[in-house]
Amino acid sequence: MTGNGVKHNELRQLVRSQLELLLERGNLEGAKDLLIPVQPVDIAEAIEDLPESMQVIAFRLLSKAEAIEVYEYLDSTVQQSLIEEFKRQEVLDVVDKMSPDDRVKLFDELPAKVVRQLLAQLSPGERQATALLLGYEEDTAGRIMTPEYISLKESLTVDETLIRIRSLANASEIIYYLYVTDASRHLTGIVSLRELVLSAPETALGEIMTRDVVSVHTDTDQEEVAKTIQRYDILAVPVVDRENRLVGVVTVDDVIDILEREATEDIYALGGVQSDKDNYFQTNLVTVARRRVVWLFVLLLTNSVTSTIINSYQGLLEKAVTLVAFIPLLTGTGGNVGAQSSTVVIRGLNTDEITDMGAGKVVFREALAGILLGIILGTMATIWAFLLLGKSFSVAFSVGISLVAISLLASVAGSALPFLFRSFGLDPALMSAPFITTAVDVLGVLIYFNIAKLILGL
Structure with a gap:
């Protein structure tokens, strides 16, 4: 584990130093080729390490699809600085394609005036999804959940479900858990992708789904959400409203971010340092x-x-x-x-x-x-x-x-x-x-x- 961590740091420093050198020489094609085999999270770290004047140039070298993924990994301060440098349409292209929960994290860091401008120019579906999450209290399950999930009816067969998954997979953040709801969107069960693959094609979901579902409410504190995922060793937890209607899902990647942030706040507090959500070393x-x-x-x-x-x-x-x-x-x-x-x-x-x-x-x-x-x-x-x-x-x-x-x-x-x-x-x-x-x-x-x-x- 330590060896892998050392290698990762060496790779990160190598990419960062080569990228900066290429940008200094104006070799944009070489910089673009350098980033092609690099993972989005590593590209984000390399961009964060660059001087501020080079960050925008490096980000513009990415393809549209890759830029959206890299942007979600960037520190909030870098995200804000890029927004200030982008042209309006470039901002909308990136922000509109972000997952709703990541977009809300960004909006929480931006001035209210900028948020209103961006929100007004999002596509109707994304604007509605984002406004829904922004309507919940900060640090609750409702605020960190994603409304991008796949819900099914228990009368569907396994074969019909797989066809539906193929058609909806790109619009959903998770496909390893499938949620079963009734006509009123009440959560009635859950089916894992593993159970689906191992079942006979003609089997109805109602026969293989788990009816005892672990879920949280929209007003559940985010720390409690993290503990729930940790306690039951699951990759995602469904979020329901007070009428038990399914409204979203919190995934394990969001929980890792929460646990890291809460641990950081506690460590700062133990040292007698007041902690805000921004990066301490960039303040x-x-x-x-x-x-x-x-x-x-x-x-x-x-x-x-x-x-x-x-x-x-x-x-x-x-x-x-x-x-x-x-x-x-x-x-x-x-x-x-x-x-x-x-x-x-x-x-x-x-x-x-x-x-x-x-x-x-x-x-x-x-x-x-x-x-x-x-x-x-x-x-x-x-x-x-x-x-x-x-x-x-x-x-x-x-x-x-x-x-x-x-x-x-x-x-x-x-x-x-x-x-x-x-x-x-x-x-x-x-x-x-x-x-x-x-x-x-x-x-x-x-x-x-x-x-x-x-x-x-x-």
């Missing part, structure tokens, strides 16, 4: 700074509180100045322990792995883990501090006991806060990191100084 630095400064400002205030607490214990520190040397060790270790707990809990919440356990069991389990980690790390820290301080056991013991207490605090905070924030309808990934840091820094220093004060008798 201007002012916007980047604005997104990242919010939680950094919160942490700055937190550190001010910590500094105030340290200042209030000046009397203790004057009598045992060596205590100061271990503050970074304790707060840093506590922050890491808390981050580990919050990471596993947030991941468990997202994958439903800990749903059955309940918050109480999860927090208790993490508390025990925190105590165990604290004992191990505290013992090592005590020995290290004892040797470092010239065999001053009281201070070393204070450090070790404090590390146990802080590890327990960090584990409880790291595991409990995600549950707390989710109960208030907040994003656990975004909220947990700064609050855990706050709790560990402020309470950790208080715990450390009070334990030291007690043990040292000051």
Whole structure:
């Protein structure tokens, strides 16, 4: 797998470098020939890597059919820049032939004025399909589904069905699942292409179809749609309205995009970075700074509180100045322990792995883990501090006991806060990191100084 990934990157870089070189020399025929054997997704990546002035030229070299497929793989920012450079008819030719769900993704990134202009000039069928999807809430099954599917009646025979598939295949995004509906478009069953091929030609669909169909509603959250496809190991899931009428299908390629986007958002959130739908590394630095400064400002205030607490214990520190040397060790270790707990809990919440356990069991389990980690790390820290301080056991013991207490605090905070924030309808990934840091820094220093004060008798 790794070897294939390395080869793919090498091929991508080779195509990109050769394409740029040919375009610089004005050898458009050579550039066109270079792209002929390359897969659309690889062409899209190569175009994205080109300087902006060359992207339009490279895209114009593609045939109309290939341009439509490549355009769907391009990053939204590149799609927008190409739209601005295209002539109106060229834009319509590409956008009109896109699949409705991919077209809606593009429209979500464009200014409303441009969307209205494009929508008004689409062919009637494509305009209706796109308007239907745009009418649903963002991040729902209705918004990401495709209305391009094949529906059949259960009275059709296998032979008649195959003939119908041949006539409709080009107008459908999927043919590996066929959906059976009644006269009112209610979803009644599903037949896979495999079952169809293996059945006798005269067999009616009603005899071979599966009536227990897994489906989602138009207002189902897209993450839940992704989990449904993942849970049942299917390539697509039908979307029905409240009357159980079939209105569209969500395919696995859309789900992969959703899972990648949601995972990216969670990773950004765990780092205290606000995430929008655009590519972070193609965003201007002012916007980047604005997104990242919010939680950094919160942490700055937190550190001010910590500094105030340290200042209030000046009397203790004057009598045992060596205590100061271990503050970074304790707060840093506590922050890491808390981050580990919050990471596993947030991941468990997202994958439903800990749903059955309940918050109480999860927090208790993490508390025990925190105590165990604290004992191990505290013992090592005590020995290290004892040797470092010239065999001053009281201070070393204070450090070790404090590390146990802080590890327990960090584990409880790291595991409990995600549950707390989710109960208030907040994003656990975004909220947990700064609050855990706050709790560990402020309470950790208080715990450390009070334990030291007690043990040292000051």
